[in-house]
Amino acid sequence: MKNLAEAFSASAARNSQKPALFWGDVTHAYGHLESQAAWLAEELISLGIQPGDRVGLWLKNCPEFVTSLFGSLAAAAVVVPINNFLKPLEVSHVVSDAGIRILISERGLDAELGELLQIHPDITILRIDDFPVGPELRQLRPVPRGRDDLAVLIYTSGTTGKPKGAMLTHGNLLHNVESCRQMLELDERDRLVVLLPMFHSFMLTVGLLLPLLNGASVLVVRSLHPAKNMVAEVLSRNGTLLPAMAAVFRALSQLPPGIEFPSLRLCVSGAGPLPGAILKGFNARFPGTPLIEGYGLSEASPVVSINPIHGPWIAGTIGQPIPNVELCVQDEFGNRLPDGVDGELCVRGGNVMQGYWNAAEKTAAAFRDGWLLTGDIGHRRPDGYFVITDRKKDMLKSNGINIYPREIEEAIHRFPGIRECAVIGEPDDRRGERPVAFVSVDEGVLFDSKLLIVFLKNHLADYKIPRRVIALSALPRNATGKILKTSLREMTTASTRDCPIV
Numbered sequence: 001m002k003n004l005a006e007a008f009s010a011s012a013a014r015n016s017q018k019p020a021l022f023w024g025d026v027t028h029a030y031g032h033l034e035s036q037a038a039w040l041a042e043e044l045i046s047l048g049i050q051p052g053d054r055v056g057l058w059l060k061n062c063p064e065f066v067t068s069l070f071g072s073l074a075a076a077a078v079v080v081p082i083n084n085f086l087k088p089l090e091v092s093h094v095v096s097d098a099g100i101r102i103l104i105s106e107r108g109l110d111a112e113l114g115e116l117l118q119i120h121p122d123i124t125i126l127r128i129d130d131f132p133v134g135p136e137l138r139q140l141r142p143v144p145r146g147r148d149d150l151a152v153l154i155y156t157s158g159t160t161g162k163p164k165g166a167m168l169t170h171g172n173l174l175h176n177v178e179s180c181r182q183m184l185e186l187d188e189r190d191r192l193v194v195l196l197p198m199f200h201s202f203m204l205t206v207g208l209l210l211p212l213l214n215g216a217s218v219l220v221v222r223s224l225h226p227a228k229n230m231v232a233e234v235l236s237r238n239g240t241l242l243p244a245m246a247a248v249f250r251a252l253s254q255l256p257p258g259i260e261f262p263s264l265r266l267c268v269s270g271a272g273p274l275p276g277a278i279l280k281g282f283n284a285r286f287p288g289t290p291l292i293e294g295y296g297l298s299e300a301s302p303v304v305s306i307n308p309i310h311g312p313w314i315a316g317t318i319g320q321p322i323p324n325v326e327l328c329v330q331d332e333f334g335n336r337l338p339d340g341v342d343g344e345l346c347v348r349g350g351n352v353m354q355g356y357w358n359a360a361e362k363t364a365a366a367f368r369d370g371w372l373l374t375g376d377i378g379h380r381r382p383d384g385y386f387v388i389t390d391r392k393k394d395m396l397k398s399n400g401i402n403i404y405p406r407e408i409e410e411a412i413h414r415f416p417g418i419r420e421c422a423v424i425g426e427p428d429d430r431r432g433e434r435p436v437a438f439v440s441v442d443e444g445v446l447f448d449s450k451l452l453i454v455f456l457k458n459h460l461a462d463y464k465i466p467r468r469v470i471a472l473s474a475l476p477r478n479a480t481g482k483i484l485k486t487s488l489r490e491m492t493t494a495s496t497r498d499c500p501i502v
Contacts, residue, residue: 003170004151005074005142007213009034012140015188015215022191022219022237023063033067033212036131038138040071047102047124051076051143052150056100057199058082058091058109061220064128065198066208068104073151073170076143077102080153080165081199083401085461088115094155095120098165098357102126147171153357154201154298156402165357166299175350176301177209179322183306184241184266188215191263193239195221195230195248196400201302202271206243227251231259238263245271245400246278247430249291253281260286266309267291271400272432273388276315293318295388297374299366300325301351304374305386317385318378325349329380334368339382342389346371396425396433398463408435408466411459415452417445420475422483426467426492434467438488440474447471 001007012020012034020030044055055077059065072079080098082091095103095116102124105113113125145151151173153165180186194207211218219237221230234242240263242248249269267282267289274293282291294306295318305327307319321327328336329343337343352372355363366373375395378388396403405423412421419440425433441447449469456465476487 001174002147003073003142003145003149004173004209004213005070005140005145007174008037008070009074009140009142011213011215018188018215019217020212021063021066022217022233024222024233026063028063031137033063033070034140035136035138036064036067036133037069037071037074038140039132040067040126041074041140041142042138043126044072044075044077044102045143049075049077049102051145052078053102054078054080054098054100054153056080056082056095056098056103058084058103058105058113059128059198060084060106060108061194061198061222062106062128063220064104064106064131066212066218067131068128069204069208070140072104073145074140074142076145076149078150078153080155081204082155083199083461084109084197085401085463087459087461088112088119089459090461091116092119093162094165095123097163098153098155104128145170147174150354152204154204154302156298162407164359164362167354167357168301169354172301172351172353173205173209174213175324176205176303176322177213179324179351180206180210180303181214182323183309184210184268185309186210186214186216186241190216190240191219191238192216193219193221193234193242193244195224195242195244196271200271200400201298202243202296202400205301205303206268206270224248227255231255234261234264240265241268242266243268243270245269245432246274247399247432249274249282250278250429253278253285255285261289264289268306269293270296270303272397279315295319295386297347297376299353299372299374300347300349301353303351304347307385314381314383314385317381317387319386320384321349321386325351327380327386328371329378329386330368330371334371337379339380342377342379345374345376345378345386345388347374348372396435398428398431398433398435400432401463403433403435403464405435408437408456408460408464411456412437412439412452414459415455417441417447420483422475422485422488423466424485424488424492426489428467431463435464436492437466437469438472438475438491439469440472 012030016031021028055072151170152168155163192211196203292307296302296304326348377390408423421439426436428434476484
């Protein structure tokens with residue numbers, strides 16, 4: 001297939017009456033999803049969308065996310081999935097940077113859309129609440145696009161705090177889907193369980209594209225809370241493959257005795273590290289269901305490596321590269337390092353992005369001699385498995401979503417009286433990591449951490465809000481004036497001047 005829309009159309013033609021997506025008590029057949037996607041493609045073209053124009057998806061998980069994705073692709077648009085946890089000011093940057101002409105959203109976000117329209121009055125809003133739900137069937141007729149044409153812009157934060165768009169082509173995503181199909185041995189009987197947000201690159205490729213382009217089904221869990229609802233949905237719909245993050249598997253390992261998942265053949269942990277304790281606990285609780293760890297990044301569509309489905313499963317490793325993808329370890333000069341020696345993990349293959357949207361310098365810095373520089377530090381074992389030992393990028397992850405301290409620091413600096421600040425990550429049992437902020441204030445200022453938190457909640461997504469704020473007379477710095485974040489990490493348990501966990 002030349003493009004994603006053609007691949008979905010072909011899959012729908014083979015499986016018109018088959019369940020494509022389970023949503024609570026409702027089952028959507030492939031034919032229904034194709035028809036709604038075809039309607040949307042026609043609507044977008046009637047609104048003047050031209051090949052390569054950007055269409056934003058600002059949606060929570062829902063069936064219409066899928067039809068919006070394929071309808072936009074069929075109209076030859078470039079899809080820009082937007083983090084639905086972001087506030088309007090944060091979304092505004094994505095809208096401006098990507099040049100989004102049409103934004104597909106929902107009435108549940110009307111208040112946020114109102115704020116966004118005040119900044120961008122010229123964008124057109126389409127609400128999924130107005131999508132047709134009737135029995136009229138339409139066949140998807142995709143506008144021609146090639147494998148090298150841009151399909152999706154995935155916005156991932158940079159060290160400057162401003163998100164940058166990773167340019168993924170139709171070929172990039174088709175390549176990653178096929179590699180994952182082989183590694184996970186997916187067939188049309190599988191039912192992929194989708195728990196994580198669909199805007200996340202892990203779910204976009206593994207949770208949606210992988211099953212729907214191969215005639216399998218998607219089970220979208222409507223809510224993770226309470227946990228019993230999630231369990232009930234997986235059991236009632238016979239989910240077979242669960243891609244999720246470590247925190248989900250930790251929760252499952254703590255389920256009371258008697259709850260089993262007989263249909264679940266495989267679990268895949270991604271979107272962040274899988275701690276050995278969680279792997280051990282899950283294996284003890286569900287000895288018949290393999291839990292394997294993988295690794296990826298948005299710039300690689302996103303899957304790069306995974307522990308082999310039939311083993312050996314080696315705890316603490318990210319497995320081996322997926323088919324037709326190369327992974328190596330290099331020093332700062334681009335020399336390959338021998339087994340056991342730490343360096344930067346570098347990726348090469350058909351899944352690797354074209355570059356960053358409208359960011360030539362950042363694109364050049366992300367590549368070296370055809371290799372994508374991941375920013376992760378690790379080594380290769382003699383058995384060919386890779387291990388990540390540290391992160392070169394100053395980044396942390398909460399529930400699998402990247403958080404870059406610089407963005408939070410810039411927001412803190414806008415609060416009156418702040419002299420200097422620094423944000424680091426602190427381990428969190430439920431979320432993986434949570435940000436902690438250190439600040440010092442101008443002389444004579446009476447600092448109230450609670451007021452700072454209230455201020456930040458109006459400027460940042462909730463998951464970016466610091467777990468606590470620690471006030472110091474001055475932040476530690478080295479001889480060149482750089483703040484010593486290593487020293488701050490040692491202080492995280494030493495301060496009593498902090499705000500409640502939020």
